[in-house]
Amino acid sequence: MNKTINQKAWFFVIPVFVLVAFNAIIPLMTVVNYAFQETFGNNVFMWEGTRWFKQIMLSERFHASLGRQFLFTFIILFIQIPLGIAIALTMPKEGIGVPVCLVLMSMPLLIPWNVVGAMWNIFALPDIGFLGHSLNALGFDYNFTQQIGDAWFTTILMDVWHWTSLVVLLSYAGLQSIQPAYYQAAEIDGASRWAVFTKIELPKMKKVLTIAILLRFMDSFMIYTEPFVLTGGGPGNATAFLSIDLVKMALGQFDLGPAAAMSLIYFFIVLLVCWVFYTLMMRNEGNQ
Amino acid sequence: MAKITLKDLSHSYLKAQSSDADWAVRNVNIDWNDGGAYALLGPSGCGKTTLLNIISGLINPTEGDILFDDKLVTNLNPVERNIAQIFQFPVIYDTMTVYDNLAFPLRNREIEEEKINSKVHEIAEMLELSSTLNNRASGLTADGKQKISLGRGLVRSDVNAIMFDEPLTVIDPHLKWILRSKLKELHQKINRTMIYVTHDQTEALTFADQVVVMHEGQIVQTGTPVDLFEKPKHTFVGYFIGSPGMNLLPCEFKGGEVILNGKKIETHKKVKLNSFTKREVGVRPEFINFGSEGIPVKVLSVSNTGRHKIVDTQSESGKIKIIAKPNENIPSGSAFLNFKKEYTYAYGDDWIIE
Numbered sequence: 157m158n159k160t161i162n163q164k165a166w167f168f169v170i171p172v173f174v175l176v177a178f179n180a181i182i183p184l185m186t187v188v189n190y191a192f193q194e195t196f197g198n199n200v201f202m203w204e205g206t207r208w209f210k211q212i213m214l215s216e217r218f219h220a221s222l223g224r225q226f227l228f229t230f231i232i233l234f235i236q237i238p239l240g241i242a243i244a245l246t247m248p249k250e251g252i253g254v255p256v257c258l259v260l261m262s263m264p265l266l267i268p269w270n271v272v273g274a275m276w277n278i279f280a281l282p283d284i285g286f287l288g289h290s291l292n293a294l295g296f297d298y299n300f301t302q303q304i305g306d307a308w309f310t311t312i313l314m315d316v317w318h319w320t321s322l323v324v325l326l327s328y329a330g331l332q333s334i335q336p337a338y339y340q341a342a343e344i345d346g347a348s349r350w351a352v353f354t355k356i357e358l359p360k361m362k363k364v365l366t367i368a369i370l371l372r373f374m375d376s377f378m379i380y381t382e383p384f385v386l387t388g389g390g391p392g393n394a395t396a397f398l399s400i401d402l403v404k405m406a407l408g409q410f411d412l413g414p415a416a417a418m419s420l421i422y423f424f425i426v427l428l429v430c431w432v433f434y435t436l437m438m439r440n441e442g443n444q
Numbered sequence: 445m446a447k448i449t450l451k452d453l454s455h456s457y458l459k460a461q462s463s464d465a466d467w468a469v470r471n472v473n474i475d476w477n478d479g480g481a482y483a484l485l486g487p488s489g490c491g492k493t494t495l496l497n498i499i500s501g502l503i504n505p506t507e508g509d510i511l512f513d514d515k516l517v518t519n520l521n522p523v524e525r526n527i528a529q530i531f532q533f534p535v536i537y538d539t540m541t542v543y544d545n546l547a548f549p550l551r552n553r554e555i556e557e558e559k560i561n562s563k564v565h566e567i568a569e570m571l572e573l574s575s576t577l578n579n580r581a582s583g584l585t586a587d588g589k590q591k592i593s594l595g596r597g598l599v600r601s602d603v604n605a606i607m608f609d610e611p612l613t614v615i616d617p618h619l620k621w622i623l624r625s626k627l628k629e630l631h632q633k634i635n636r637t638m639i640y641v642t643h644d645q646t647e648a649l650t651f652a653d654q655v656v657v658m659h660e661g662q663i664v665q666t667g668t669p670v671d672l673f674e675k676p677k678h679t680f681v682g683y684f685i686g687s688p689g690m691n692l693l694p695c696e697f698k699g700g701e702v703i704l705n706g707k708k709i710e711t712h713k714k715v716k717l718n719s720f721t722k723r724e725v726g727v728r729p730e731f732i733n734f735g736s737e738g739i740p741v742k743v744l745s746v747s748n749t750g751r752h753k754i755v756d757t758q759s760e761s762g763k764i765k766i767i768a769k770p771n772e773n774i775p776s777g778s779a780f781l782n783f784k785k786e787y788t789y790a791y792g793d794d795w796i797i798e
Contacts, residue, residue, distance in 0.1 A: 340502050341535035345596060346523045346552035355548075359538045 184423075190416035208417035218418060220393070221401040222425075228308075228397055229376045232315045236372055237365070239316070240323025244331055245357075247324070258328075261321045273385025276314040280386075300387065304394040307387050311395050314382060319372060326368040330361035366437040370430060377426055398422055446512040446604045448476040448499060448637065453508035455494055468494040470661045472508070476605070476639065481631045483652035484641045487684070491661040492641045496607050499639065500527040512604055528597040529607040533614060534589035538582040542573055545581045546595045553600075567595045570630070586614045594623075598630065605637040612647070624651060645685050657681050673728070674787060679794045682726050688754065691732070692791070693761045695725045702790050705760040707739060710785040713798055720792030729754070729767040731787040738780040739764075746774050757781070 191208055193201040212218050247257045267275070282288035282299045291298040300310040334356065342352045358365075380399040383389065389396035389404070396404070402422065406415035453472040461467060469491040476482055476499075484492045497503040499510060501522040509518045517525050528549075537545050546564045568574045571591045576584065581592055590611065597606055608627070612620045628651060631638050642648050648655050649669040656666045657680070664678035665671075676682035682690030696703040700714040702725050709725055741757035741764060748754075748770065755766040755774055764781065768774060790797045 335533065335535075337531040337533060337535050340497070340529070341531060341593070341596075343502060344500065344522045344527065344529045345549040347548070348552070351552065355537045355539065 187416045187419050190412050191420050194413050204413060208413040209421070212414055212418045212421060215414075217401070218421075221396055221398050224394075224396065225377060225398040228312070228379070229373060231312055232319070232376050233369065233372055235312070235316050236320045236323050237369060240320050240368065241327045241361070241365075243320070243324045244327035245353075247328055249332070258325070261324050261328075264318050264321050265325075267318070269381035270385050272314065272318050273382040276310065276317075276382070277386050280310045302391050304391060307391060307395050311383050311386060314386060315376065315379070318382065319375065323368045323372065326364045327361055330364035331357060334360045362437070366434070369437075370433065373433070374426060374430065377429075446637075447478045447514075448605060449511040449514070450474050450476075450495075450499070451509045451511065453495075453498065453505050453510070455491075455498060455503065455505045455507075464660075467506075467661050469498065469505075472663055474656065474663060474666065476637055478637055479635045480637055481628070481651060481653045482637070482639045483648035483655045484639060484658060485643070485645060485648040485655055485684075486658035487643055490658045492643075492658050493609055495658070496529070496609055496639065496641050499605070500529045500607050501525045502529075526600075526602065526604050527607065528600060528603045528605070530593050530597040530609065530611045532610040534586060534593045536581045536584075536589050536592050538580075540581055541578055542568070542581050542584070542592060543577040545592050546573075546577075546599055549596055549600055563599055563601070567599045570598075570626070571595050587616060587619050590614055591623075594627075598634075601634070603636060605639060608638065608640040610642055611640075627651065645687075649685075657684065659684075675789070675796070676726070677796045679724060679726060679791050682728070682791075686728055686730075688729055688765045688767075690726045690728050691764045692724045692726045693759070693764070695723055695761065695790075697723055697790065697792075704739065709739075709783060709788065711788045711790050712786050713790075715790050715792075715797050722791075722793050724791040724794075725788065726791055727783045727788045729765040731784040732764065732766045733782045733784070734766070734768075734775060735780050735782040738782040741779055741781055743774065743776055743779055 189201070192204060192206075194204050195201050243261075247261075248254055264272075277285075279285045280288045280300050282292055282301070288298055288300070297303075298306050300306040338356050338360075339352065342356060347355065378399055379397055380403070383395050383397060384400055384403075387395045389400040393401075399422075402415060402418055405411050405418065450472050453469060454467055455469040456467045458466050464470065472495065484495065486492050494503065498505045501517070501520060501524075505518070509516060511517065512525065522529070537548060540548065543564055546567060547560045550560045550563065564577075565574070568577055571594060573588070573591055573595065576588070581589065584592070594611060597608075612623060615623060624647065627638070627640075640648070640651050642651075649672075653668065654666060655669055655672055657664050657672065657678075659678065659680040665676065665681045672681055672685050676685070676690060679690070679692055682692060693704060695705075695709070697715045697720070700716065702709045702711050702715060704725055711725065739759055741759045744756040744758055744763075746753055746755050750770070752770055753768045753772065753774065755768055757764045757766065757779065759781075766781065
């Protein structure tokens with residue numbers, strides 16, 4: 157292919173470059189600044205090279221919170237994606253049920269993060285919360301403020317409640333875009349319900365599901381407000397996910413250097429996972 | 445293989461029907477003989493696809509029955525009816541290869557792999573898909589995909605009928621011609637009932653032995669292409685088939701005669717009844733001659749298509765088109781027209797009077 161060479165065209169990139177610079181590159185650079193230097197305030201910086209990075213990479217605390225983060229993200233993806241698809245499949249395709257379901261589904265998405273956290277905190281309190289009290293009344297020994305398992309259970313339940321709707325809405329949009337002829341052809345071909353799902357619905361939902369998984373991965377991997385309000389990272393450090401741990405380090409302990417290094421590592425993990433995932437999902441799209 | 449009978453069939457997509465317009469298909473009675481090649485012809489929205497889906501079992505009719513060889517099948521699903529259907533837009537299973545796509549209807553019916561293999565290769569050969577059998581179906585062009593859809597319809601050899609719902613819409617014109625003759629050839633080879641839905645009269649007339657014309661949910665005429673041309677039973681058939689369509693002129697019926705603007709017109713039969721709100725006389729442009737006396741007209745324009753001349757004229761009762769031979773002399777200004785008596789029909793409320 158012949159490309160036209162016109163260096164002046166770079167001028168057209170300037171506005172975008174300026175925008176991106178102000179909302180991403182420049183703030184990020186201050187973090188980079190802290191990550192390679194030590195400061196005691198008063199704008200005095202000392203070069204530290206890769207010391208903070210080495211420290212973080214070798215720190216058990218970071219390994220633990222990273223492990224918790226991956227575990228949490230995988231659990232919620234594992235629940236939310238199949239559950240979201242299942243709910244989307246059972247939603248009505250026409251009639252008054254459609255707007256009713258859509259509004260009901262989008263409700264949790266409209267609630268601010270900290271409100272969700274507070275809601276679930278109160279809802280799950282073992283003595284006065286409806287969920288906590290009921291579970292205890294039923295004979296379960298449930299206390300999310302003291303027992304690790306219960307804290308995880310509640311955090312996951314909250315996230316599933318809050319975000320499954322997003323997967324539902326995306327899957328539903330994917331399902332709605334399938335032309336009726338596909339279902340009719342499958343019926344003529346004698347396909348079973350399972351075959352219709354695996355051969356028509358899933359492949360047609362592939363793109364929206366890729367987006368759903370990517371969004372849910374990123375959001376859950378960067379989750380902060382909800383567990384912070386619900387459990388505060390506790391009991392102990394049991395639900396201190398990466399961002400909670402990061403904030404503790406940066407603002408609690410004021411370890412700005414290691415915290416900046418951790419931010420960058422955190423950022424690159426998210427970037428890397430998204431890139432690998434997207435590449436894998438889109439590998440066979442080239443010929444379509 | 446079966447004779448398909450539709451009895452008093454009506455369908456509406458609405459829950460309650462108040463007028464004729466609420467019915468997508470109304471009062472259809474027709475026999476599709478075993479092994480026939482039929483075309484279901486009509487404009488968009490006339491109920492062709494609905495009728496087709498009712499026959500295949502994708503839609504349950506509001507009223508009436510469907511019989512296969514006099515056996516009631518109204519409540520059976522498409523698999524139980526054993527029908528193949530090809531849709532307007534290509535339907536393929538993206539994740540499968542071309543081979544698996546073609547094998548899919550057979551595998552769902554749990555046929556042995558060996559038989560599937562030979563059948564798939566046979567169909568692929570016929571549709572010229574052999575070289576792409578192992579490719580992923582999603583990578584093909586629109587007409588390649590539609591060939592797969594066709595193939596999936598044809599791969600089962602025991603079907604009662606094969607339905608085509610405007611299957612060549614997405615195909616390039618030159619391929620259209622090839623595929624259509626393929627289908628025709630196939631019909632002669634496998635001798636299955638084929639019902640071909642289209643809004644294109646050329647497609648219908650070249651494919652089918654019997655053409656069924658639909659208009660506003662009703663079947664207005666069933667017949668051979670020649671029947672439809674020479675004796676349209678409904679004014680719609682008159683102007684929908686033929687290019688240009690039939691001339692239809694408002695007239696009066698008096699004492700068994702057709703009176704056009706005070707002048708008696710001879711038609712193929714006498715008009716017995718007179719209780720119509722809409723009275724028309726119809727004659728195709730092919731069956732009109734210029735004469736020294738007859739219906740006075742003014743010649744407006746002449747266009748030469750090469751094969752013939754189309755003459756636009758204006759009479760007292762409306763415009764009349766005439767098809768004349770390319771070498772014929774066309775009078776300019778005032779002229780007189782004669783209608784061929786045996787091809788001139790009287791229509792009362794759109795239906796032919798016989």
